[in-house]
Amino acid sequence: MKPLISFAKKRFGRKHHLKKFFMGYSFMIVFLFLFAIFLLWKFNAAYTSLITEDKKELLVNKAQESAFYIKNFYLTRVNGLQNLADSFPDSFSTTDSASLEKLYTANSMDLFDHMGIADVNGNAIDSEDRHLNISERDYFIQALSGQIAVSEVIDSMAEPGIQVQIMAAPVRTKDNTIAGIVYGITDKDSISAILNTADNMDAYLQIVDSNGNYITSHKNSNAVMNNKNVWKEMENYTFLKSSRQEIMENIQNNKSGYFEFSVDGDIRLSYYVPLDINNWHLYSTIRQTPILTESRKVQNMVNQMFFWISALLALILVLVLCMQERIRARILFEHDEAIKNEHMLRIAIEYSKTMVFEYKAREDILNMHGSLPDSNLHPCRIENALETLGTSGIMKDSSLKDFHQLIQEVKDQGFSRKIMKFHLKNGDFWFRVIAKQTDSAYDTEQRTVGLLEDVTENMIQKQEIQLQNQLQKALFEKARSSAKFQLKKNQILEINQEKLSEFLSFESYKEKYIFPFVSEDYLEIMRHFLHREYLAEELNTANRKIRTEFLFIQDTQLLWTSCEVYKLELNKAQDTYLLLLNDIDTEKRQELELRERAERDGLTGLYNARTAKMKINQLLADKTAPENGLFLILDLDNFKQINDTFGHLYGDRILNDTAQILQKHFRKTDIIARLGGDEFTAYLPGAHNFEHMAPIFDHLVMQLYRTCEENGKKVTISASIGIASVPEHGTCFEQLYFQADHALYQVKETQKNGWKAQP
Numbered sequence: 001m002k003p004l005i006s007f008a009k010k011r012f013g014r015k016h017h018l019k020k021f022f023m024g025y026s027f028m029i030v031f032l033f034l035f036a037i038f039l040l041w042k043f044n045a046a047y048t049s050l051i052t053e054d055k056k057e058l059l060v061n062k063a064q065e066s067a068f069y070i071k072n073f074y075l076t077r078v079n080g081l082q083n084l085a086d087s088f089p090d091s092f093s094t095t096d097s098a099s100l101e102k103l104y105t106a107n108s109m110d111l112f113d114h115m116g117i118a119d120v121n122g123n124a125i126d127s128e129d130r131h132l133n134i135s136e137r138d139y140f141i142q143a144l145s146g147q148i149a150v151s152e153v154i155d156s157m158a159e160p161g162i163q164v165q166i167m168a169a170p171v172r173t174k175d176n177t178i179a180g181i182v183y184g185i186t187d188k189d190s191i192s193a194i195l196n197t198a199d200n201m202d203a204y205l206q207i208v209d210s211n212g213n214y215i216t217s218h219k220n221s222n223a224v225m226n227n228k229n230v231w232k233e234m235e236n237y238t239f240l241k242s243s244r245q246e247i248m249e250n251i252q253n254n255k256s257g258y259f260e261f262s263v264d265g266d267i268r269l270s271y272y273v274p275l276d277i278n279n280w281h282l283y284s285t286i287r288q289t290p291i292l293t294e295s296r297k298v299q300n301m302v303n304q305m306f307f308w309i310s311a312l313l314a315l316i317l318v319l320v321l322c323m324q325e326r327i328r329a330r331i332l333f334e335h336d337e338a339i340k341n342e343h344m345l346r347i348a349i350e351y352s353k354t355m356v357f358e359y360k361a362r363e364d365i366l367n368m369h370g371s372l373p374d375s376n377l378h379p380c381r382i383e384n385a386l387e388t389l390g391t392s393g394i395m396k397d398s399s400l401k402d403f404h405q406l407i408q409e410v411k412d413q414g415f416s417r418k419i420m421k422f423h424l425k426n427g428d429f430w431f432r433v434i435a436k437q438t439d440s441a442y443d444t445e446q447r448t449v450g451l452l453e454d455v456t457e458n459m460i461q462k463q464e465i466q467l468q469n470q471l472q473k474a475l476f477e478k479a480r481s482s483a484k485f486q487l488k489k490n491q492i493l494e495i496n497q498e499k500l501s502e503f504l505s506f507e508s509y510k511e512k513y514i515f516p517f518v519s520e521d522y523l524e525i526m527r528h529f530l531h532r533e534y535l536a537e538e539l540n541t542a543n544r545k546i547r548t549e550f551l552f553i554q555d556t557q558l559l560w561t562s563c564e565v566y567k568l569e570l571n572k573a574q575d576t577y578l579l580l581l582n583d584i585d586t587e588k589r590q591e592l593e594l595r596e597r598a599e600r601d602g603l604t605g606l607y608n609a610r611t612a613k614m615k616i617n618q619l620l621a622d623k624t625a626p627e628n629g630l631f632l633i634l635d636l637d638n639f640k641q642i643n644d645t646f647g648h649l650y651g652d653r654i655l656n657d658t659a660q661i662l663q664k665h666f667r668k669t670d671i672i673a674r675l676g677g678d679e680f681t682a683y684l685p686g687a688h689n690f691e692h693m694a695p696i697f698d699h700l701v702m703q704l705y706r707t708c709e710e711n712g713k714k715v716t717i718s719a720s721i722g723i724a725s726v727p728e729h730g731t732c733f734e735q736l737y738f739q740a741d742h743a744l745y746q747v748k749e750t751q752k753n754g755w756k757a758q759p
Helices: 002-012 015-087 097-107 138-144 188-196 230-234 244-252 289-350 385-391 397-413 456-477 506-517 520-529 532-538 585-599 609-621 639-646 648-665 690-703 733-750
Strands: 114-119 123-126 131-133 163-172 178-187 203-208 238-241 257-263 266-274 281-287 355-360 365-369 380-383 415-424 427-437 448-454 479-486 491-495 545-554 557-567 576-583 629-637 671-676 679-685 706-710 713-726 754-757
Touching: 015 097, 015 163, 015 178, 015 203, 015 266, 015 281, 015 289, 015 733, 097 114, 097 671, 138 163, 138 178, 163 188, 178 188, 230 244, 244 257, 244 266, 281 289, 365 385, 380 385, 385 397, 397 415, 397 427, 397 448, 427 456, 479 506, 491 506, 506 520, 506 545, 520 545, 557 585, 609 671, 609 679, 609 733, 629 648, 629 733, 639 648, 639 706, 639 713, 648 671, 648 679, 648 690, 648 706, 679 733, 690 713, 690 754, 713 733, 733 754
Parallel strands: 713 754
Antiparallel strands: 114 123, 114 178, 123 131, 163 178, 203 281, 238 257, 257 266, 266 281, 355 365, 355 448, 365 380, 415 427, 427 448, 479 491, 479 576, 545 557, 557 576, 629 679, 629 713, 671 679, 706 713
């Protein structure tokens, strides 16, 4: 208290004035303490209410988002199943190859974990070629009656011990007779994953059918599932908002709702929303305990803070008053010292070759002090620095990026030391940069100050040594042959590390030692690559190595070889270069073989289904690619009859002929693939005008119409084509495939030997 008393005496003088000062000071402390208590009470009440409302809103949003996702999950699979059912031929059966091929193709789209088909007697085969009878299954009976069936979670017949959910759709013939069903199987874990991924530690989701039975089991330890039926579960609830009767009425009327209840003394908030699937509902529930716990934690923290703030408030006020004059004197003193230091720094900079920069991030201003004449850097002030440095030509894009990185490191770490390469007007220069952030205690602007030291000569020497070492290592390890030459003098100095005693021009060397061994397909490329003007243009201080590949003739073999040319000297007065021919045949052939195997269909040489799907999806996602395009599926008519009549080798020839016709018919930029069997696909980016494309498709259909004859037997083969448009019918492979497949089915059902675009 002595500093406070001393300060008060100096400030107020007489004794009664000192007493008034302390009374006023005490009253202020008491008032602030009471006011803080009032604010604390208001804060606790408002915060608890805010958290509760926030959790309610989160609960509703979570239920609605999850319901939308679940409905979309089922709707996508129902639509896919219905489209598949509509596409089966009239010859549909569990032994029909065309029907099985449709099944396997659809299963590869990953809509379901497994898929299968069954005839009217319940004899079924799934995508894993497992045979079983499902005639007593409810979903089979419901689908056979002409309805789309979605089962409960049931035990799998094919995989004992596994629970699944099955969707089924009837397969109809042209006369609308039901020939069987197609069904998709989803593992229970896949269904539960929809809910479990959306759960957090306190909230959980449950799907309930129209009778109140739980559809899914739950892994959340907070879930209340003592019964298998939610209505029986609710008999143990104490409802705080809404009632069991009101909830049942809303469920019957397919409405959403909110209720609060207590079970075993634990209060919970719940929101339910219809799923529009068999009158199912989704319940999203959260415990109130975490809400209150969070509120109490905040309340305890605030109470502790209030206690310490109250205890320190008087001390802070005293320190502020006592230190006011001292701080002011210290600031004035340091200000004078800073002016003196700045003045001395300016004098030192004027007589040195080091350049100082100062960057003010808040104002985006860069100040340069001193001069580096060789690099054309002089004192200047640059406003809008980060933009101006690039547009004014002081720095190129790569240098500007380095400067951004330097500023960020200083901001994060307070200090940075590195060597940077700047592309300036006078050429390329290396600088040692030392940068530091000013002390925030004395500089509220948080400036970055630094030094630039020109180390270009040292870096060039270091770079030269590294390059020479690399080149020497390459000579001994993998070079087929080498030559050292001077470009301006057009003279070869060494061949395979042996110095020449007689003059040999660079042009003569190429004609004698290189071009006779270059494959004809690469001869023009190599002549251009080794042209003296091209080498002089491409090889400079910024780019000191160029490389190409070609086929080298050795005896009767063609071997992949790389040709690399290095510039050995940085001095502009010198122009010594090194040429290396390296054997890369093994690596290159392995690379080409692996790439070809991975992407191509083994029979036709077209893209395979996996590659086509990947490339089409990549092109559709590329914002720089054309927004419009046409996606088509082509299926050969009577192809099975070809195989049955002439054999599979003859059928393979037909598939190869079809692939060649497609390649000749479309552009090199179009994606053409064989999906499997006699099914092909093509994506034509940028094509969207059917008036322009119609003659092309007509001509394609005409080209694919052929009559095959052998040993007195004839079979006529044609093509049916379904077409979907981008983006009208979809923006991914799966969407476009289903749309085009639907159009293809209509062609197959009406006339065959034609094409149809999905409207």
